[in-house]
Amino acid sequence: MFKDREDAARQLAMLLEKYRDNEDVVVFAIPRGGVVIGRVIADYLNVPLDITVAKKIGAPFNEELAIGAVGPTGNPIIDERTVNILHIDEGYMERAIRKKVDEIRARLEKYRGNAYYRSLLGKKAILVDDGIATGYTVRAAIAFLKDLKAGKIILATPVIAPDTWAELKPQVDEVVYLSSEEPFYAVGQFYEEFGQVTDEEVIKLLNS
Structure with missing residues (x-):
């Protein structure tokens, strides 16, 4: 069990070490909770952080x-x-x-704001969330990154339901996770603290 999102993100970042200081890598976080994860990972890898909403x-x-x-x-x-x-x-x-x-x-x-998404041609996109249950929003986010012509898509999350992992694995180039256990009831069961993340916190994290 993770203490909170930051704790999970620090552990997850270690598994993404090979992407550190790579100018072709961009972290894409799914708001809101995923942005907490994304900020920690992007800072650790020294790469840009962006978001995609689904x-x-x-x-x-x-x-x-x-x-x-x-x-x-x-x-x-x-x-x-x-x-x-x-x-x-x-x-x-x-x-x-x-x-x-x-x-x-x-x-x-x-x-x-009104910023346009740039093409990800030749780029590696690391898509992160704080946990994946059914995976519907993640599927839509993956489709969006493919629309942006991402050269490689890495899905990274602290926890993912086993069935969902099996369904998502063929849709991306790599899946990186810390836990995939049964019984899987909800993402929050893997965190001691799993409070709501506000829009204000998301904006602050994106601008930090």
């Missing part, structure tokens, strides 16, 4: 039931099997995706 798409009768996710470009990752089983219509999906993209763009403006 949002889960919830079912019409239960927002907590994820049926997909979407990133800044609006290209969704959809769980077609669940959508078909629940008979979710195309109109709902279009509205839900549009709403999430608006939320993503508002959050990006808050965190990054």
Whole structure:
């Protein structure tokens, strides 16, 4: 068990030592908790820190039931099997995706201002979060980094559900993690302290 996000990030950073002082490496954190992890790792590796925002798409009768996710470009990752089983219509999906993209763009403006994402052609992108359960938002973030033409994508997280690890492994070049144990109920079970991270903290970390 980790004391907090900083403790987990320091341990995770050690496993990424080979990327230290590499001018072709950029760390991309998924807000909000992932930015705490990303700041520690980027500082340790002496590489830039950026963010990518992705949002889960919830079912019409239960927002907590994820049926997909979407990133800044609006290209969704959809769980077609669940959508078909629940008979979710195309109109709902279009509205839900549009709403999430608006939320993503508002959050990006808050965190990054009007800065454009640069091409990652020839770059190595280390995508970090404070833990991965279902992996929907991570899939959308991976798709976004591929849209930016990342030469290599390394997924790094302190904890990841075993089934999710198996699903995500073929989608990236490398998965680096500290723990992948069953039973896996929630990311927070692996932390002594797992408080909410505020927008203000995210902005401060990005500017530090």
